Amino acid sequence: MLISDGVIGLRPIEVADATAHRAARNRESVRRTAGPGTPNVVADFERCAEEWAQDGPCKTFGVVDVVSHTLAGTLDLAVEQEFLAKRQADIAYGIYAPWRGLAGRSVVLACRYLARHxxxxxxxxxxxxxxxxxxxxxxxxxxxxxxxxxxxxxxLDWFIQAI
Incomplete structure (x- = not known):
């Protein structure tokens, strides 16, 4: 499953993405990124893949460059969380340095995913x-x-948009 705008795409994170994620995080100084961020990246990605398999309320996407299929970052969607109002979804993203200009596209695709489902x-x-x-x-x-x-x-400042 890939949702794309022709430039980037969102797809379920895979355990195999852990190596690329760790390498991208180690190459740059990132203050904040979404998704797995603890020292045991493989275990985090296994947990995220399991969340997808169980169709849980929190989903981590791999943000990918459509042409090269390179992992460009991660994006988390969370619904049904205590800190959210009913029918709200939290979006958190972490785009790696070479693709930083694509963060907006990833948020738009996440909103499309939320609406479609x-x-x-x-x-x-x-x-x-x-x-x-x-x-x-x-x-x-x-x-x-x-x-x-x-x-x-x-x-944290909260910013909200209707889907």
């Missing part, structure tokens, strides 16, 4: 207030600031 009425981007690039992207994509949540893990 009738999983949510609203998409949520939770963004660190210091991440001005992600905030600018949220605004360019039509997301609107909703509120800020501050807890033990830090502060």
């Amino acid at each position: 009738d999983l949510a009425d609203e998409a949520v981007l939770r963004i660190d207030p210091d991440n001005t690039a992600a905030i600018a992207l949220a605004h360019r994509l039509g997301f609107h600031y909703h509120h800020t949540v501050a807890d033990a893990e830090g502060r």
